[in-house]
Amino acid sequence: MSVIPAIRVTGLTKQFGSTTAVDHVDLEIAAGEFFSMLGPSGSGKTTVLRLIAGFEQPTGGTVELFGQDVTGKAPFDRDVNTVFQDYALFPHMSVLDNVAYGLRVRGVPRTERRDRAMRALAAVRLDQFAGRKPSQLSGGQRQRVALARATVVEPKVLLLDEPLGALDLKLREQMQVELKQIQRDLGITFIFVTHDQEEALTMSDRIAVFHDGRIEQLGTPRDLYERPASRFVADFVGTSNLFDADLSESLIGRRGEHSIRPEKLTVSAEPPSGAQMRSASGSLVESIYVGSGIRQVIDLDAGPRVTVLERNDRSRIADQERGGRVHVSWHEDDVVALIPPGA
Amino acid sequence: MRLSTLSRTTLAVVTGAILLVVYLPLLVVLVNSFSTSTSLTWPPPGFTLEWWVKAFESEGARQAVATSVLVACASTVVALLLGTLISFALQRFSFFGRETVSLLVILPIALPGIITGIALNNFFRTIAGVPLSIWTVIIAHATFCIVTVFNNVIARLRRMGTSLEEASADLGAGVWTTFRLVTFPQLRSALLAGGLLAFALSFDEIIVTTFTAGSGVTTLPIFILDNMFRPNQAPIVAVIAVVLVVVSVVPIYLAQRLSGSEQTRH
Numbered sequence: 001m002s003v004i005p006a007i008r009v010t011g012l013t014k015q016f017g018s019t020t021a022v023d024h025v026d027l028e029i030a031a032g033e034f035f036s037m038l039g040p041s042g043s044g045k046t047t048v049l050r051l052i053a054g055f056e057q058p059t060g061g062t063v064e065l066f067g068q069d070v071t072g073k074a075p076f077d078r079d080v081n082t083v084f085q086d087y088a089l090f091p092h093m094s095v096l097d098n099v100a101y102g103l104r105v106r107g108v109p110r111t112e113r114r115d116r117a118m119r120a121l122a123a124v125r126l127d128q129f130a131g132r133k134p135s136q137l138s139g140g141q142r143q144r145v146a147l148a149r150a151t152v153v154e155p156k157v158l159l160l161d162e163p164l165g166a167l168d169l170k171l172r173e174q175m176q177v178e179l180k181q182i183q184r185d186l187g188i189t190f191i192f193v194t195h196d197q198e199e200a201l202t203m204s205d206r207i208a209v210f211h212d213g214r215i216e217q218l219g220t221p222r223d224l225y226e227r228p229a230s231r232f233v234a235d236f237v238g239t240s241n242l243f244d245a246d247l248s249e250s251l252i253g254r255r256g257e258h259s260i261r262p263e264k265l266t267v268s269a270e271p272p273s274g275a276q277m278r279s280a281s282g283s284l285v286e287s288i289y290v291g292s293g294i295r296q297v298i299d300l301d302a303g304p305r306v307t308v309l310e311r312n313d314r315s316r317i318a319d320q321e322r323g324g325r326v327h328v329s330w331h332e333d334d335v336v337a338l339i340p341p342g343a
Numbered sequence: 344m345r346l347s348t349l350s351r352t353t354l355a356v357v358t359g360a361i362l363l364v365v366y367l368p369l370l371v372v373l374v375n376s377f378s379t380s381t382s383l384t385w386p387p388p389g390f391t392l393e394w395w396v397k398a399f400e401s402e403g404a405r406q407a408v409a410t411s412v413l414v415a416c417a418s419t420v421v422a423l424l425l426g427t428l429i430s431f432a433l434q435r436f437s438f439f440g441r442e443t444v445s446l447l448v449i450l451p452i453a454l455p456g457i458i459t460g461i462a463l464n465n466f467f468r469t470i471a472g473v474p475l476s477i478w479t480v481i482i483a484h485a486t487f488c489i490v491t492v493f494n495n496v497i498a499r500l501r502r503m504g505t506s507l508e509e510a511s512a513d514l515g516a517g518v519w520t521t522f523r524l525v526t527f528p529q530l531r532s533a534l535l536a537g538g539l540l541a542f543a544l545s546f547d548e549i550i551v552t553t554f555t556a557g558s559g560v561t562t563l564p565i566f567i568l569d570n571m572f573r574p575n576q577a578p579i580v581a582v583i584a585v586v587l588v589v590v591s592v593v594p595i596y597l598a599q600r601l602s603g604s605e606q607t608r609h
Contacts, residue, residue: 053509053513055509055512055513074512075512076514082509082513084509088506088507088509088510090510090524090525092529101514104513105515105516106509149514153515259565
């Protein structure tokens with residue numbers, strides 16, 4: 001890359017005692033990117049974020065911020081800001097003082113920092129709450145105060161540690177849209193840590209999937225969903241029907257592990273016709289109405305149980321009885337080859 | 344839980360009896376301080392303010408109050424400084440022997456005062472070669488006053504976690520600015536509660552004081568002990584005892600209010 005990345009980490013390693021939380025991670029994040037680090041808890045994603053922020057010192061490797069090595073620098077010497085999972089608002093200060101804090105410690109004069117803090121609060125539509133204490137706000141409002149506090153100092157990179165984790169579903173979806181908008185308006189790099197794959201898929205330009213302290217796969221949401229590289233990613237990002245090497249050989253006619261997404265499968269009474277279509281017979285175990293679609297669970301005669309997700313489409317609803325004989329079919333292009341673990 | 348009327352009545356009576364045993368004598372002292380009898384006969388033959396006037400006019404009593412206040416303030420200040428520092432060391436850093444140090448810090452409050460007294464008396468006079476004075480009392484009191492500050496501060500630090508300080512550093516504040524603007528305001532009520540308890544502990548301490556006070560250093564409790572059995576001094580002692588009760592109870596009450604309101608706030 002000829003353009004200097006906003007963040008470059010090289011060989012980043014962090015050990016806590018005998019456990020390795022982060023294991024030789026290499027990563028480049030472009031300026032202005034909405035980048036997500038996705039993984040289950042304990043996968044090392046939050047530790048990478050904390051290493052970038054400077055709250056932890058790496059056991060090995062370097063962190064560069066716009067080409068400048070900041071590995072040994074304290075958090076207050078790094079031009080990145082964090083939105084914490086628990087928001088970490090100062091409980092003894094008003095909302096306005098919380099937001100103005102970063103400006104205050106930088107020596108910005110009182111009236112100027114007041115104005116800038118009010119503008120930042122207005123941007124998250126909380127200017128009328130400026131005089132309140134954080135304890136008098138709801139979870140979503142606190143979250144937006146935390147966001148205003150971190151952005152008012154105009155960092156080059158904003159780190160967000162599961163910022164929506166504590167919100168209920170409706171609010172979370174609303175904040176996802178808002179965050180994305182704010183990121184676009186400010187034009188700064190967002191590094192977003194989440195364990196919610198749907199959240200990561202909706203918001204990100206690129207996603208790094210973490211597993212056991214390493215990056216399992218890095219790509220656009222589309223890449224990850226359509227072409228998961230490993231069994232772990234196929235299983236963690238969305239749901240997948242996984243076929244081990246033997247089943248792949250007999251059912252799909254290819255060597256190695258494979259996966260197919262539930263919505264890429266169709267169920268029919270008769271075997272399908274058409275080039276590049278393959279099918280397998282089985283019996284229907286369960287048919288579940290999920291509103292926007294119908295989820296059907298089928299035991300294939302060849303052994304595995306597969307899940308099929310079909311659109312809630314009038315013509316499709318074949319009121320199959322439980323135990324009924326069906327054919328599950330798929331297009332050859334929808335089969336994804338997985339890299340075996342450790343390869 | 345539902346209790347039968349009988350058990351409820353029994354429990355109420357027992358509770359009342361215990362509280363009576365604890366507080367009735369205090370009440371007697373209060374009444375006696377207004378008694379016209381110099382030998383504290385009961386019931387008091389009459390009431391007078393004479394002893395209160397005398398107590399306030401008594402040079403010895405005023406001196407004793409001043410000494411006690413000075414000792415309590417000084418040992419509280421020492422306890423606040425050292426107790427806070429050790430709390431930070433033990434809560435924020437892990438090092439070899441941390442648990443041992445933690446135990447050693449708390450131990451003085453459990454040690455019998457007479458042991459602390461004898462040990463410090465020996466140490467000051469024979470090993471350190473320091474003559475006993477008001478300063479030796481202050482040092483001795485600080486050894487157990489530290490514990491109340493330490494307990495309050497470390498509990499607060501534990502509950503606070505490090506995320507507020509991280510947020511402050513993240514926003515560009517250096518270590519001292521973070522302490523001044525974030526950590527200290529968070530600790531304030533814990534320091535106040537710990538400090539008030541320390542003050543109260545020191546103010547009515549007698550055993551350790553007896554062993555570590557230089558000649559002429561008379562704290563209020565020692566003054567009471569000295570005058571208790573002198574003829575015609577008993578009502579004055581009662582007056583001082585009442586003052587001592589009030590001065591010790593108020594800080595305890597405030598400290599409890601403080602930690603109580605903290606708990607409901609979270």
